[in-house]
Amino acid sequence: xxxxxxxxxxxxxxxxxxxxxxxxxxxxxxxxxxxxxxxxxxxxxxxxxxxxxxxxxxxxxxxxxxxxxxxxxxxxxxxxxxxxxxxxxxxxxxxxxxxxxxxxxxxxxxxxxxxxxxxxxxxxxxxxxxxxxxxxxxxxxxxxxxxxxxxxxxxxxxxxxxxxxxxxxxxxxxxxxxxxxxxxxxxxxxxxxxxxxxxxxxxxxxxxxxxxxxxxxxxxxxxxxxxxxxxxxxxxxxxxxxxxxxxxxxxxxxxxxxxxxxxxxxxxxxxxxxxxxxxxxxxxxxxxxxxxxxxxx
Numbered sequence: 132x133x134x135x136x137x138x139x140x141x142x143x144x145x146x147x148x149x150x151x152x153x154x155x156x157x158x159x160x161x162x163x164x165x166x167x168x169x170x171x172x173x174x175x176x177x178x179x180x181x182x183x184x185x186x187x188x189x190x191x192x193x194x195x196x197x198x199x200x201x202x203x204x205x206x207x208x209x210x211x212x213x214x215x216x217x218x219x220x221x222x223x224x225x226x227x228x229x230x231x232x233x234x235x236x237x238x239x240x241x242x243x244x245x246x247x248x249x250x251x252x253x254x255x256x257x258x259x260x261x262x263x264x265x266x267x268x269x270x271x272x273x274x275x276x277x278x279x280x281x282x283x284x285x286x287x288x289x290x291x292x293x294x295x296x297x298x299x300x301x302x303x304x305x306x307x308x309x310x311x312x313x314x315x316x317x318x319x320x321x322x323x324x325x326x327x328x329x330x331x332x333x334x335x336x337x338x339x340x341x342x343x344x345x346x347x348x349x350x351x352x353x354x355x356x357x358x359x360x361x362x363x364x365x366x367x368x369x370x371x372x373x374x375x376x377x378x379x380x381x382x383x384x385x386x387x388x389x390x391x392x393x394x395x396x397x398x399x400x401x402x403x404x405x406x407x408x409x410x411x412x413x414x415x416x417x418x419x420x421x422x423x424x425x426x427x428x
Contacts, residue, residue: 136161136177139215148304150281160208164188178216182229185209189230199235206232240378240408241370243362245386248274248379251365252315261326262344266357268316268323269341269349273358273376275316276300277398280373284349289336291320302399310397381409 339348
């Protein structure tokens with residue numbers, strides 16, 4: 132591997148503390164960029180790329196009908212890479228200053244209607260077994276605390292604080308946040324933990340909180356399949372995936388008058404701008420109500 136790339140990856144891993152998923156994406160993006168430069172321009176060192184060559188690569192991606200969001204992710208990768216090179220003294224001018232990312236239409240987060248989620252979580256969709264209570268705990272934690280899938284998978288027994296009724300979540304960049312859990316979620320966790328102990332699973336402080344049928348720690352695909360299976364019972368919307376539960380919590384809190392800064396802290400966003408996207412979902416809901424109810428609409 133090219134030495135500057137290796138230094139860059141170490142920087143992302145140890146200083147920026149990027150998640151393994153994000154780091155892998157950056158490795159793929161930089162690998163594709165390096166391959167394009169070598170094949171098209173016979174340039175072996177990506178650090179020497181000019182803004183003309185970078186634009187050429189981005190244009191080739193657009194011409195291949197790559198989704199604009201994917202192109203923007205690659206632009207973000209290159210911005211981080213060339214800023215790193217500038218900081219390290221490997222280049223004198225940052226070529227990304229003359230590169231403009233393609234415009235992307237704002238995407239309103241997909242969410243599940245509140246009544247549909249209430250019907251699912253308060254209904255009888257879950258079996259009265261270890262597996263059933265585990266599945267209920269997965270959905271209630273994702274929705275009740277607004278967790279990301281990776282954050283749920285990473286939960287350990289000691290992350291629960293039953294005295295303060297909170298959960299400690301390790302988010303992106305290893306940022307830690309403490310989030311309160313609703314009373315109903317604690318009732319589910321109490322039942323699940325009793326069944327987990329009875330099943331012989333490891334319940335030591337550092338053990339995974341949620342486990343599979345074989346009592347191993349959860350993995351992302353397991354969570355995705357479980358969430359999709361249950362959400363399909365209550366909605367035909369395409370938003371039948373784990374992140375939709377996070378979007379749903381934020382949207383429902385906002386619709387009920389919660390402060391935007393409080394929602395930001397619950398979700399673990401680094402800036403308020405990331406949270407403000409949910410205001411658009413609220414506006415769209417108001418438009419729908421307006422169109423259906425207003426006499427002159």
